[in-house]
Amino acid sequence: MPTIRDVAKLAGVAPITVSRVINDTSYVSQETRGRVESAIEELGYVPNMLGPSLRFQQTLTLAVVITDITNPFWTTVTRGVEDIAQANGYSTILCNTDESDEKQDQYLHMLLRRRIDGILLVPACSDAKPIELIRKQAIPVVVLDRRIPDVDVDIVRADSEAGAYQLTQHLISLGHRNIMMLAGPKSVSTSVDRVDGYQNALREANLPENTSHVVWGNYSQEAGYQMTQEVLTLTPRPTAIFAANNFVAVGVMQALQEQGIRVPQDIALVAFDDLPSTFTITPFFTVARQPAREMGQRATQLLLERIKGASDVPCQHVILPTQVIIRASSGERIAA
Amino acid sequence: MPTIRDVAKLAGVAPITVSRVINDTSYVSQETRGRVESAIEELGYVPNMLGPSLRFQQTLTLAVVITDITNPFWTTVTRGVEDIAQANGYSTILCNTDESDEKQDQYLHMLLRRRIDGILLVPACSDAKPIELIRKQAIPVVVLDRRIPDVDVDIVRADSEAGAYQLTQHLISLGHRNIMMLAGPKSVSTSVDRVDGYQNALREANLPENTSHVVWGNYSQEAGYQMTQEVLTLTPRPTAIFAANNFVAVGVMQALQEQGIRVPQDIALVAFDDLPSTFTITPFFTVARQPAREMGQRATQLLLERIKGASDVPCQHVILPTQVIIRASSGERIAA
DNA sequence: TTTCGCTATGGTATGGGTAACATGATACGC
DNA sequence: GCGTATCATGTTACCCATACCATAGCGAAA
Numbered sequence: 001m002p003t004i005r006d007v008a009k010l011a012g013v014a015p016i017t018v019s020r021v022i023n024d025t026s027y028v029s030q031e032t033r034g035r036v037e038s039a040i041e042e043l044g045y046v047p048n049m050l051g052p053s054l055r056f057q058q059t060l061t062l063a064v065v066i067t068d069i070t071n072p073f074w075t076t077v078t079r080g081v082e083d084i085a086q087a088n089g090y091s092t093i094l095c096n097t098d099e100s101d102e103k104q105d106q107y108l109h110m111l112l113r114r115r116i117d118g119i120l121l122v123p124a125c126s127d128a129k130p131i132e133l134i135r136k137q138a139i140p141v142v143v144l145d146r147r148i149p150d151v152d153v154d155i156v157r158a159d160s161e162a163g164a165y166q167l168t169q170h171l172i173s174l175g176h177r178n179i180m181m182l183a184g185p186k187s188v189s190t191s192v193d194r195v196d197g198y199q200n201a202l203r204e205a206n207l208p209e210n211t212s213h214v215v216w217g218n219y220s221q222e223a224g225y226q227m228t229q230e231v232l233t234l235t236p237r238p239t240a241i242f243a244a245n246n247f248v249a250v251g252v253m254q255a256l257q258e259q260g261i262r263v264p265q266d267i268a269l270v271a272f273d274d275l276p277s278t279f280t281i282t283p284f285f286t287v288a289r290q291p292a293r294e295m296g297q298r299a300t301q302l303l304l305e306r307i308k309g310a311s312d313v314p315c316q317h318v319i320l321p322t323q324v325i326i327r328a329s330s331g332e333r334i335a336a
Numbered sequence: 337m338p339t340i341r342d343v344a345k346l347a348g349v350a351p352i353t354v355s356r357v358i359n360d361t362s363y364v365s366q367e368t369r370g371r372v373e374s375a376i377e378e379l380g381y382v383p384n385m386l387g388p389s390l391r392f393q394q395t396l397t398l399a400v401v402i403t404d405i406t407n408p409f410w411t412t413v414t415r416g417v418e419d420i421a422q423a424n425g426y427s428t429i430l431c432n433t434d435e436s437d438e439k440q441d442q443y444l445h446m447l448l449r450r451r452i453d454g455i456l457l458v459p460a461c462s463d464a465k466p467i468e469l470i471r472k473q474a475i476p477v478v479v480l481d482r483r484i485p486d487v488d489v490d491i492v493r494a495d496s497e498a499g500a501y502q503l504t505q506h507l508i509s510l511g512h513r514n515i516m517m518l519a520g521p522k523s524v525s526t527s528v529d530r531v532d533g534y535q536n537a538l539r540e541a542n543l544p545e546n547t548s549h550v551v552w553g554n555y556s557q558e559a560g561y562q563m564t565q566e567v568l569t570l571t572p573r574p575t576a577i578f579a580a581n582n583f584v585a586v587g588v589m590q591a592l593q594e595q596g597i598r599v600p601q602d603i604a605l606v607a608f609d610d611l612p613s614t615f616t617i618t619p620f621f622t623v624a625r626q627p628a629r630e631m632g633q634r635a636t637q638l639l640l641e642r643i644k645g646a647s648d649v650p651c652q653h654v655i656l657p658t659q660v661i662i663r664a665s666s667g668e669r670i671a672a
Numbered sequence: 673t674t675t676c677g678c679t680a681t682g683g684t685a686t687g688g689g690t691a692a693c694a695t696g697a698t699a700c701g702c
Numbered sequence: 703g704c705g706t707a708t709c710a711t712g713t714t715a716c717c718c719a720t721a722c723c724a725t726a727g728c729g730a731a732a
C-alpha cells in the first residue's frame with residue numbers, strides 16, 4: 001500500500017507538501033499541487049489515519065454501547081448518534097452487549113485499547129464500575145437512557161416515570177382499578193422508574209394500596225409471554241395490563257391471543273416504547289413513545305462538548321419528555 | 337494516560353519486559369512479573385493498540401457495511417459476523433449506507449483510512465467501482481447478499497431465485513393464475529433474482545406469457561403500500577401478491593386493510609424474508625426465510641481466510657438455501 | 673537600501689508497542 | 703574446563719502523517 005513518501009517521491013516533493021495538498025493547510029503552488037494530485041491518483045493513495053491518531057492522541061471515533069441491537073429503539077438512538085457524529089467528522093463504532101455485564105466489560109476494554117475519543121454507554125447494569133473504568137482513562141463518557149446510582153456522570157434519558165404515570169392515569173380514567181404492571185429487571189433504572197410512575201398514578205388516584213400489582217421480569221417477548229400466563233391465573237383477573245416495553249407487549253399479546261382473550265374488550269393493554277411502523281401493519285398499542293433519535297443526538301452533542309474540553313462544567317442530567325399515543329389497545333371506558 | 341514506559345519505570349524494568357508480561361511472549365521471572373503486574377494495576381494501564389497497528393499494518397478490525405440498519409435481517413447478519421469475528425480476536429465496525437451510493441463511498445474511504453483488515457460489503461448498487469476501490473488498497477473483501485456483474489469477488493448470499501420459485505409454485509399449486517410480483521429496485525440483484533424465480537415458476541407451470549406481472553419499486557414499506565394501491569386498480573384484480581421483502585409485505589398489508597380487502601380470503605400474500613418473532617404477534621406471512629445469521633458467519637469465515645493469506649484460492653460464490661414457511665397469508669386452494 | 677510580510681518548500685522529531693537482535697547469567701553434559 | 707541450551711532482560715529500529723521550526727525568494731513599504 002502506498003505511503004505519503006511514495007507519493008512525494010513520484011511527485012518530486014517532500015512528504016509534508018503532499019500533506020499540505022491533501023489537507024489544504026498551507027501554501028502550495030498550482031503547479032506543485034497538480035503534480036501531487038496526479039501522483040495520488042496514479043498510486044491510489046489513501047492516507048493512513050493511524051499515524052496522526054498515534055501522534056496526536058485523537059482517533060476521531062466515538063463508540064455507542066447498546067444492550068440490544070434487535071430492538072429498533074436502540075438502532076434509532078444509534079442513528080441519532082451518527083447524525084451528530086458524522087456532521088462533526090467523527091465515525092462511530094457500534095457495540096452490542098445483549099445486557100451482559102461481561103460482554104460490556106470486554107467491549108469497554110477493547111474500546112480503551114483503541115483510544116477512541118468518547119463513549120456513549122447504555123449500562124448493562126446499575127453498577128458504577130464501568131464508569132470508573134472509563135474515567136480512569138480520562139475518556140469522556142455520556143450515559144444513555146439509564147440512571148446509575150451514586151455516580152456523577154452526564155446522562156441523557158427519557159422521562160420513564162412521567163410516561164408510566166400518564167399511561168396508568170389513562171387506564172384509571174377509563175375506569176380500570178385492577179391494573180397489572182409487567183416490569184423489566186429490577187436492576188435497570190428505566191424499569192424501576194416505570195414502576196414508580198405506575199404506583200404514583202395509583203396513589204394519586206386514591207386507590208387502595210393493594211391495587212398495585214407488579215411482576216418483575218425482563219425486557220423480552222418471552223418474559224412478557226410468561227408473565228402474562230402467570231397473571232392470568234390470578235383472581236380477580238386484572239382488567240388492564242401495563243407492559244414495561246415494546247417486546248414485553250408483544251409477548252403479552254401472544255399469550256392473550258393463545259387463550260382467546262381479546263384486547264381491548266377483555267383486557268386493556270398499554271406499553272412503553274412504540275413499535276416501528278415498518279413492522280406494525282396496523283398501529284394498535286397505546287404507548288408512551290420515547291424520542292429515541294433525539295436522545296442519541298443530544299447525548300452525542302454533550303459528548304462532543306466534553307471531548308472539546310468542557311470538563312469543568314458540572315455533569316448534566318438531560319431528561320427528555322415522552323409522548324403518550326392513545327390507540328385501540330387501551331379500549332373504551334369500562335363499567336365500574 | 338499512562339504508557340508502557342510509565343509502567344516500566346515504575347516496575348524498574350524495560351518496556352519490552354512489560355510487553356512480555358502482558359502478552360506472555362517470552363520468559364519473565366515470577367518476581368519481575370509480580371512487580372510489573374502491580375505497576376499496571378496501580379497506574380490503570382491499558383495498552384494502546386495504535387502503536388502495533390501502525391507498526392505491523394494490522395488493526396484486528398473488520399467492517400460490515402449494510403444497507404438498512406432498521407431491517408432485522410441485516411442486524412441478524414451482523415450478529416453472525418460478530419460471532420466469528422470475536423471468536424478470532426477481531427472487532428467489527430458497523431456502517432449503515434441506507435442504500436445510498438454516496439454514503440457507501442464515504443464509509444469505504446473512512447474504513448480505508450483506518451486500515452481495517454477486511455470488509456464485508458452489502459453493495460448499495462450493482463456497480464464494480466466500490467470493489468475496485470477496495471481492491472486497489474489490497475484489502476480483502478467479501479460481498480454479502482448481492483451479486484455484482486463482471487467482477488470476480490467472493491460472495492455469500494441466499495438463493496433468492498429458488499426461494500421465489502418455490503413461493504410462486506406454492507401459489508400456483510393453490511390455483512392462482514394471476515399473481516402480482518411487487519419487486520425491489522432493478523439495480524439490486526436479489527430483486528432481479530426473485531423476479532426471475534417468479535417468472536421461471538410461471539413458465540414451468542406452462543402458464544401463458546401474459547400472466548407475468550411485475551412492478552418494480554424498492555425494499556420499503558412505503559413502496560409496498562404504493563405499489564399495492566396501483567395494483568388494485570387493475571382489472572382483473574390479481575388473486576395473489578408476491579412481496580419481494582418483509583417491509584414491502586407490511587406495506588401491502590396496510591394498503592389492503594385500508595381498502596377492506598382480506599388476506600388470504602380476498603387476496604393471497606407471500607413474501608421474501610421472515611419478520612422477527614419479537615414483533616409479530618401472530619406469525620402470519622407465508623415466507624421464504626433466509627439464513628441470516630449463517631450468512632454472516634460464513635462470509636466472515638471466508639473473509640478471515642483471505643486475511644490470513646489465501647489469496648491464490650479462486651473466488652468463491654457461496655449460495656445458501658432459503659426455507660419456505662407456509663402460514664396463513666397464502667390461504668387455501670382457490671377455485672379455478 | 674533595509675526591513676517586513678507573504679509565498680513556497682523542506683528537515684526533524686514525535687507518538688507507543690514490539691520484532692529482531694544482543695547480552696549476560698546459570699546449568700548441564702562430556 | 704568448555705561448549706551449548708535455557709532463562710532473563712535490555713537496546714534499537716520501525717510503522718506514518720504532520721506540527722514545529724527553518725529556509726529562501728520576491729515584492730512592497732519605510
